[in-house]
Amino acid sequence: MSQTTCGNLIIGQSGGATAVINASLVGAFEAALADSRFDGIYGMQHGIQGFLQEEIVDLRAESQKVWSGLLSTPSAALGSCRYKLQGDDPGRVIEILRRYNICYLLYIGGNDSADTAHQLAQAAQHSGYDLQTISVPKTIDNDLPITDHCPGYGSAARFIAQATIDSTMNTISIPWHYPVKVIETMGRDAGWLAASSALGKRDDVDPPHIILVPEQPFNADRFLAQVEHIYRRLGYVIVVAAETIRDEQGQPLGASKQTGNDAFNHPLLSGTAECLVELVKQRLKLRARFDKPGDLQRMASNAISQADREEAYLVGKMGVQALLHDESDKMVTLVRHTEPVYFCTTGLAELVQVANVQKLMPTSYLDESRTMVTKPFYDYALPLIGDPLSQHTQLQKIGVRR
Amino acid sequence: MSQTTCGNLIIGQSGGATAVINASLVGAFEAALADSRFDGIYGMQHGIQGFLQEEIVDLRAESQKVWSGLLSTPSAALGSCRYKLQGDDPGRVIEILRRYNICYLLYIGGNDSADTAHQLAQAAQHSGYDLQTISVPKTIDNDLPITDHCPGYGSAARFIAQATIDSTMNTISIPWHYPVKVIETMGRDAGWLAASSALGKRDDVDPPHIILVPEQPFNADRFLAQVEHIYRRLGYVIVVAAETIRDEQGQPLGASKQTGNDAFNHPLLSGTAECLVELVKQRLKLRARFDKPGDLQRMASNAISQADREEAYLVGKMGVQALLHDESDKMVTLVRHTEPVYFCTTGLAELVQVANVQKLMPTSYLDESRTMVTKPFYDYALPLIGDPLSQHTQLQKIGVRR
Numbered sequence: 003m004s005q006t007t008c009g010n011l012i013i014g015q016s017g018g019a020t021a022v023i024n025a026s027l028v029g030a031f032e033a034a035l036a037d038s039r040f041d042g043i044y045g046m047q048h049g050i051q052g053f054l055q056e057e058i059v060d061l062r063a064e065s066q067k068v069w070s071g072l073l074s075t076p077s078a079a080l081g082s083c084r085y086k087l088q089g090d091d092p093g094r095v096i097e098i099l100r101r102y103n104i105c106y107l108l109y110i111g112g113n114d115s116a117d118t119a120h121q122l123a124q125a126a127q128h129s130g131y132d133l134q135t136i137s138v139p140k141t142i143d144n145d146l147p148i149t150d151h152c153p154g155y156g157s158a159a160r161f162i163a164q165a166t167i168d169s170t171m172n173t174i175s176i177p178w179h180y181p182v183k184v185i186e187t188m189g190r191d192a193g194w195l196a197a198s199s200a201l202g203k204r205d206d207v208d209p210p211h212i213i214l215v216p217e218q219p220f221n222a223d224r225f226l227a228q229v230e231h232i233y234r235r236l237g238y239v240i241v242v243a244a245e246t247i248r249d250e251q252g253q254p255l256g257a258s259k260q261t262g263n264d265a266f267n268h269p270l271l272s273g274t275a276e277c278l279v280e281l282v283k284q285r286l287k288l289r290a291r292f293d294k295p296g297d298l299q300r301m302a303s304n305a306i307s308q309a310d311r312e313e314a315y316l317v318g319k320m321g322v323q324a325l326l327h328d329e330s331d332k333m334v335t336l337v338r339h340t341e342p343v344y345f346c347t348t349g350l351a352e353l354v355q356v357a358n359v360q361k362l363m364p365t366s367y368l369d370e371s372r373t374m375v376t377k378p379f380y381d382y383a384l385p386l387i388g389d390p391l392s393q394h395t396q397l398q399k400i401g402v403r404r
Numbered sequence: 405m406s407q408t409t410c411g412n413l414i415i416g417q418s419g420g421a422t423a424v425i426n427a428s429l430v431g432a433f434e435a436a437l438a439d440s441r442f443d444g445i446y447g448m449q450h451g452i453q454g455f456l457q458e459e460i461v462d463l464r465a466e467s468q469k470v471w472s473g474l475l476s477t478p479s480a481a482l483g484s485c486r487y488k489l490q491g492d493d494p495g496r497v498i499e500i501l502r503r504y505n506i507c508y509l510l511y512i513g514g515n516d517s518a519d520t521a522h523q524l525a526q527a528a529q530h531s532g533y534d535l536q537t538i539s540v541p542k543t544i545d546n547d548l549p550i551t552d553h554c555p556g557y558g559s560a561a562r563f564i565a566q567a568t569i570d571s572t573m574n575t576i577s578i579p580w581h582y583p584v585k586v587i588e589t590m591g592r593d594a595g596w597l598a599a600s601s602a603l604g605k606r607d608d609v610d611p612p613h614i615i616l617v618p619e620q621p622f623n624a625d626r627f628l629a630q631v632e633h634i635y636r637r638l639g640y641v642i643v644v645a646a647e648t649i650r651d652e653q654g655q656p657l658g659a660s661k662q663t664g665n666d667a668f669n670h671p672l673l674s675g676t677a678e679c680l681v682e683l684v685k686q687r688l689k690l691r692a693r694f695d696k697p698g699d700l701q702r703m704a705s706n707a708i709s710q711a712d713r714e715e716a717y718l719v720g721k722m723g724v725q726a727l728l729h730d731e732s733d734k735m736v737t738l739v740r741h742t743e744p745v746y747f748c749t750t751g752l753a754e755l756v757q758v759a760n761v762q763k764l765m766p767t768s769y770l771d772e773s774r775t776m777v778t779k780p781f782y783d784y785a786l787p788l789i790g791d792p793l794s795q796h797t798q799l800q801k802i803g804v805r806r
Contacts, residue, residue, distance in 0.1 A: 068799060074794070075797045076796065077577045102804065168703040171421070276675070293696065294697075295696075297571040302570055303566065394477040398465065401461055
């Protein structure tokens with residue numbers, strides 16, 4: 003036997019959860035199980051924050067039923083954290099890793115998590131501890147650099163695209179009741195999710211009619227003119243807005259920090275959608291309301307993209323393969339191929355090039371109005387959401403004349 | 405041939421749409437098509453409001469593909485209205501019916517629609533016009549009397565129940581990030597939909613932990629004490645609130661009519677969920693946020709209850725059967741049977757007993773706290789949502805010790 007075990011592997015999940023982040027965990031675990039070089043296969047509860055409390059679990063002790071169930075379980079089964087390493091945290095992490103003989107660390111997360119993994123790789127090097135660290139991408143925000151896209155985005159995008167089709171059906175049935183609908187998506191800096199609302203749009207009548215992304219400055223007069231124009235043409239308007247929209251001075255809508263003395267009875271608005279609704283009601287005198295699916299867009303178990311789930315599994319598995327190939331301080335990336343049809347392989351990127359870097363929507367994915375996506379965006383995003391969306395049937399409505 | 409055609413049938417849809425109201429339309433159309441006594445089979449666009457504009461379409465001209473597609477199409481394909489007959493409207497309707505030789509009217513809708521159908525039945529009688537009128541129930545609010553339940557409710561309830569399970573997965577993964585989540589459901593007077601959030605709850609740890617229904621007066625201190633108690637026990641709290649919750653003086657939360665001079669920058673709150681979130685933040689100093697699925701709960705095409713769809717088809721079909729049996733001025737009802745397993749047959753109720761009557765949640769469906777449902781509610785509502793909900797897998801989390 004030429005190979006001996008060289009220690010234990012630990013896997014963590016970090017940052018905002020997605021509908022498929024557990025598929026990455028399963029992919030990583032199954033790849034680790036298949037190789038004799040790993041002794042213990044551990045999980046950290048609540049990422050590095052729990053690890054600092056030595057909340058470490060034995061993944062080999064989990065049943066096969068758990069692993070197959072996790073494939074379709076949204077959210078981070080190990081628990082997540084949003085914790086930035088501080089002070090002597092890196093040194094303490096290395097000390098605990100040493101104590102548990104852990105020399106492989108796989109960290110599934112977004113920008114901040116890549117930064118954490120990078121800091122740990124550096125700390126290990128400085129203290130002479132033999133640690134390999136690989137980061138596995140996940141984020142519904144799709145804002146990680148280098149990788150073609152991020153596991154988690156495809157399922158959230160699928161949810162938003164179908165929700166836009168479905169929710170609009172209600173507006174169409176009685177347009178004058180609430181002629182303006184605003185759907186608020188997640189996305190504090192990047193508009194990828196708001197943009198995905200157009201993935202079911204086949205023509206200029208289909209929703210959405212206006213997409214507001216964080217990358218483009220918001221101008222109330224221009225927005226209201228657009229709403230009015232579309233309302234006159236169609237009789238209703240579907241707006242999709244990211245949760246953070248900034249005006250030309252960079253001030254987010256509804257970000258007023260004021261709170262009244264009796265905030266329960268008279269609290270101030272905090273949501274983008276609600277601000278837009280108020281704006282339309284007051285300036286255009288049109289009835290408006292909003293849908294805010296909130297955490298549902300990252301968690302909906304009945305809107306998971308099969309393509310997304312498979313890629314989430316793949317990056318988890320390839321993260322472990324990278325460790326086995328002596329790679330460290332890197333993030334697994336998805337590499338797109340289009341011939342003969344869409345598929346992805348994986349690559350590796352230096353963590354230092356990923357950590358804390360945000361990939362925003364390129365301007366080429368928006369048309370001249372900056373409120374609608376272009377064909378290149380469809381080419382980019384459609385393969386990520388899996389099976390075709392449900393498009394609904396309409397009556398032909400052939401009139402009876404007497 | 406003993407039977408001759410005696411005229412034309414018209415079908416309308418009215419009130420708030422549901423995910424399965426088109427199944428009732430298909431059921432009615434197919435039953436009508438199967439009987440030679442109907443000559444024309446017409447649809448009214450946007451209910452009685454469109455009919456007054458003679459917006460009448462020929463349903464026989466629609467293709468078979470349309471009918472099969474409509475079975476899984478949410479919302480009202482004929483268009484809906486929220487229109488109360490006024491002045492000489494009933495007389496004008498009778499005049500148009502006469503002109504188009506329509507002697508059968510099937511009206512799919514809720515309380516208000518039942519009232520409309522009843523008024524038309526009376527107007528026809530007064531003017532000596534031979535009209536049969538049958539109403540077919542639909543409403544996500546489940547608030548029609550006499551019928552065991554209302555088609556449309558089962559699918560909306562399924563959506564809310566699964567959304568509560570799914571969205572909570574995010575909270576559990578990192579409870580301290582937003583320990584309090586509020587999910588706002590529809591329901592202005594009746595708590596049926598808010599209550600349905602508990603249909604996936606298996607024990608007192610599962611969500612939701614607090615259900616606020618319109619039928620029960622809201623007391624802020626009692627609510628906050630409950631939130632704090634559950635927070636101390638679990639570390640997080642999932643609250644489901646109907647869109648209208650009234651305090652002990654009958655005043656809805658967030659119903660302040662005040663608007664500032666600059667309402668875009670400083671508008672006032674209008675939503676129940678946002679009020680509750682502010683209350684928790686300010687009084688308990690806990691981070692809180694809300695999901696408001698809005699129209700998605702009535703429209704989500706991937707959360708349709710198969711049982712609900714089949715019953716919606718059934719009531720549409722039986723509405724036409726009732727017309728063929730010379731019934732008039734009545735609403736089709738669902739009659740529950742439990743032996744050997746749950747199934748429904750249909751009955752008929754006098755429209756005068758249905759029109760404008762609301763069936764609220766009985767107190768027996770709420771426990772002593774008035775914020776959680778009882779076993780009789782599960783027995784009542786579980787069969788309506790169709791297949792079992794997706795319950796998610798959790799890791800056993802067996803600790804590693806060194």
